[in-house]
Amino acid sequence: MIPRTAKGGLTLAAIAAICATLVAATHRLTTDRIAANEQAWLEQSLVPALGDVDYDGSITETRLTVEPPHDLPGNDPAIIYRAYSAGTPVAALFAVTATGGYAGPIRILVGVNVGGAVTGVRILEHRETPGLGDGIDSSRSAWVHQFDGRSLGNPPAGAWQLRVDGGDFDQLTGASVTPRAVIKAIRETLLYFDAHQAEIFDMPATAEPE
């Protein structure tokens, strides 16, 4: 009795409804866990770049987004996390984009203490060649650790380069493009911190995008 097209449409609608219910149920069951995982992952990826800085509270809640154009490396929004100890600023974390890498942008995290010294550098995201440029990743090599404790005057401005370029920093075997991009981004971040330190710590946190 029912025309063939209507029958097909009804079957499709019924199965779509069942599938939607299935997905909705799974979503309900997993949302809280997923949100908790993401929060934990963010904290866990931020903390190493703070080195041994003592701070209190949750670092992810002090998030500050700096929209472009800005003087930080990269042309996309930069994120700054501020660390305080009993209300006094102790360090800032910059999530910025280093351009000039071998394969696209490199997201890096630079920690700077109030004295202007690097507390730690970590690579958040990159697509550099496995086995060569990916040595910037702290899980692959200790390369990023050479920046710990460095600041704008240490080494002097002219030596913020790779050794092959007459600077003070080690390169990676077989890769110089990637390290150059990272060093440039770290130095630019330090310059920004030096120029804007007071306002960085005074600004209220930016609300999390929903």
Add this chain to the structure above:
Amino acid sequence: MIAGQFIERMQTGLWRENPGLVQLLGLCPLLAVTSTFVNGLGLGIATLLVLTCSNVLVSATRRWILAEIRVPIYVLIIASLVTCTELIFKAWFPALDRSLGIFIPLIVTNCAIVARAELFASRNGIVASLFDGLGMGAGFALLLMAIGFFRELVGKGSLFAEFDKLVGGEPLAGLVLADGGWLLAVLPPGAFFSLALAVALKNYLDGNRKPARQT
């Protein structure tokens, strides 16, 4: 009889019509994620899960599905199952989810799955389709693991590294046999070479067996 059917489907999926080795389906994830054993195992499990469930659902609904709309319905079923799998991975295996990245949602485009729905599940009963899904899924997963094992061993000189992605807890280095390895194996061309070697090995073994049977 059911046991015999099960063994027959497993043999077909694991060896005779292995989706990766013989049908050469689902090569994109196969080549892209197999840089380590753990990645191969993770995507293998996810694919096995989706393939088995989609086979069962397609077989269960086959009576009501008109021929004209079968493909949109397969896509709907597979896409929902993949979304659920992705959410489950994000909730319980977050580290593995991060390392597999886009390849979990991309299971939806794995032609091995829609091929089994079309070729097998839409024409066979639920139990047979369940066995077929398990067999084909296991065949695909084992191939992913084998290639991951090989590429990790040759390319990085390690075995079973990063198992913490599956079980959680502290990072595990796995068995480190050598410091570094032959880089080519973990780069994309290495994936093609490894698959070619696997296909060649299978053909060689099959070729050896046939003359023996004829005599």
